[in-house]
Amino acid sequence: MTASPSISIAIIGSGGSGALTTVNFLLEVASSAGWHGLFTRTLGPQIRGGEAAGLLRLAVHPVDCPPDQFDLIIGIDWLNAHRFGAEIKAGPKTLVISDPRGGEPPPMVTQSGAHVVEIPMKEMAKSISGGRPNMIALGIASRLLGFTVEQMLAPIAKQLSGKGAAAIEASRAGIKAGFAAAAGIKLDVKLAAPSPSDARRWLLSGNEATALGAIRGGVRFAAAYPITPATEILEWLSPSLAKVGGILLQAEDELAAINMIIGSSYGGTPALTATSGPGLSLMIEAIGLATASEIPIVVVDVMRGGPSTGIPTKSEQTDLNIAIYGLHGDAPHLVLAPQSVADCLFTTQWATYLAEALQTPAIVLSDQFMGQARAAIERPADVAFIGARAVATDMSSAYKRYALAPGGVSAMAIPGTPGGQYTADGLTHSEFGIPTSSAADHLAQLDKRRDKLERFNYGDHWASIEGSGELALITWGSLTGAAREAVGRAAADGVDVRVIAPRLLAPVQPERLAAALDGVKRILVVEQTHSGQFHRYLRAHYDLPAPVRAFHRPGPLPITAGEIHRAIMDWR
Missing domain, CATH: 3.40.920.10 (Pyruvate-ferredoxin oxidoreductase, PFOR, domain III)
Incomplete structure (x- = not known):
């Protein structure tokens, strides 16, 4: 033996x-x-x-x-x-x-x-x-x-x-x-025997880690309609929010849930909802409302097999397109993706921080595999990402809620602030929030919402980048773990591969990816979709400097480290 x-x-x-x-x-x-x-x-x-x-x-x-x-x-x-x-x-x-x-x-x-x-x-x-x-x-x-x-x-x-x-x-x-x-x-x-350690492992699921990350990030209100495979986020949040002075409300449907969290955030309380693909479809118009009115919210989508009802109990990465492109009009927003059970905590906490700091919706793309998996992990580090939005306090002059401020983020008045009244809706508006059809106002506000996301410094958290070599493996989400293991096997065979797994999918980071791909001569893109959504996304937004081979398959069959290893050896 x-x-x-x-x-x-x-x-x-x-x-x-x-x-x-x-x-x-x-x-x-x-x-x-x-x-x-x-x-x-x-x-x-x-x-x-x-x-x-x-x-x-x-x-x-x-x-x-x-x-x-x-x-x-x-x-x-x-x-x-x-x-x-x-x-x-x-x-x-x-x-x-x-x-x-x-x-x-x-x-x-x-x-x-x-x-x-x-x-x-x-x-x-x-x-x-x-x-x-x-x-x-x-x-x-x-x-x-x-x-x-x-x-x-x-x-x-x-x-x-x-x-x-x-x-x-x-x-x-x-x-x-x-x-x-x-x-x-x-x-x-x-x-084999484990390494000696005095540290007790944490035992939690990806959905539980997501919920904890939301609370650590400052979320104090959640509204949602139960849906597989996201329901455990709500089940964990219900008693846990109460312990920190927050509340969870089970809405009658997804339309109500998304509008409830917009209302909570408008009132000054960071808010979150959790759903899966069918629910995200119903929330799209309201996410556009939050984008136009610059109200921060967090929407967690625990992806499952689709389209339509699909396979509720199986995993896929096929909500990428709707998360990035699904809003009508030019509606820049954040899209993030955790990479493991443990990373669900960090990414959701970071998403909450970014949503609050940038006054914009953040969509977090988890999936069934990661969300309902249960893992024994090292205790996650405490990270000081706590959402803090710019709040208007100086009302000495007429309040411009949507002022064209440097960096694009304008101070947001909490309802009840003397002199801080403004209209927040989905209509094109002036700096004061007054509805308008002016071309100049429309362009100015479009630029404002775009620039605040594109000019923000996301730091090194935007992606996990590991290894070296002339072959780069680009993947995302829950496939990151399998990619890392495959690269380890390739290294044992004498083949060096670098892994690049973006955690921030929108806004795109072309300069950062170009630096990560410096010296690469071949690229392997791995994803869990039928149509190659992630490959097409990379082609659309990034200048890939080398020949690309795509390895993609829909759920419900997971992509294993062994399969990725074989794809690496075939493409080396």
Whole structure:
């Protein structure tokens, strides 16, 4: 058995089997023991109920992407598991634990050459009062991964404390039974020991990190309509905002939500809404209103498969076009994209800061993979990005809300300020905010809104730039982790590659990207879309100095580090 820096596990079951709960327990124990980890899920299109699989990758280093292949697969049952065949790769070195009463293993198992061991998890659970097959599976996984029964019992007792001693004892007995049943079964790989550390890992999802970043950035009001896969942002914000004197309001629809946060921000309170592609479509006109009236707001779009209802439970990067180009007229605004679960916190906090400082809407493009993934990470650093808008206080002369100030940012009066009355709407206006059809006023205000975004110094946060070499890999969002891992593999093969992952997508930064691409002779663009939206965006806005090859694919199938590595080696 060889020690590996990472190991990957998939637990599969039908609705209610507890597959996702089981994986979450494994992540919590591994995190407490010092490992990093990434827990993602794959579900059917029905959102709730139906088949589910929890996918876990544990490692001695931070992990932000799925594996190429799984080392251990446990099928509590195989009902509709064939739907995950493209996402859960098995091979000759994969160990599969299968319940003989759970149906026939799908082709992804039977055609992979994997080693299959049958354990009657359902029958074992029936012999335990209140027993559940997923606790049997948890015991099996614990032994195969090198954990002890005692390590598993602590989170179980904590999670089930409200259900009474009988529930805890049933789970304890199930874990012990599964642990015993796995005696003599071996994995081909063993997870290497973690580096000693006194620091306790943070365990959170991308959506939770997004919500925390919003609060750290100063957001104190949120309004939203629930939508998969963004709802967890709202669920986390509801009690958390209350703790800092804020409030969350569940609106009747997305149209109400966006207008509520515009009203909150107009009144002086930084505000946010969270949605997914269908909701963003409904918000577009109001985002234009916030652009024209220069009212700062943050809109988080946790992207999913589209168009229309698409695949609500799967990930894609296909809202890029609507986020950048969707507003009618010339309506410059901010578009940002986090690059990992941990980066959801930083990017949302930074987006809030930028929206407030520049008095403009900011759209944050997360996605289902990142938003609903749960990760064991190092504690994120405290960053001093707290939104502070320019507030009008000197009313000694007639107040010009939209004054053509240096830098384009004019002081904003809070309602109730004596002498600070002004009209804020979507009509073209003068410096005083008075509606006008004057060509001169229209041009002046268009220039003002453009210039304040283009002249702002965004610093080094605009992108992550790593490595060197004559081949540059340009990607964005949740694919950044897979790109980094692929570049690491290429380096081991003697090929140096630089990774450029823009965090700020709008406004564009042509001078900064030109500097990042200095000396590059080949460019590989990687994205999760069908039409190559990101590649076209780069072509439209940047002077790319070298031949470009594009690697893009739509969801729901994730792009792995192995695939990107092969694309690098083909293009080197």
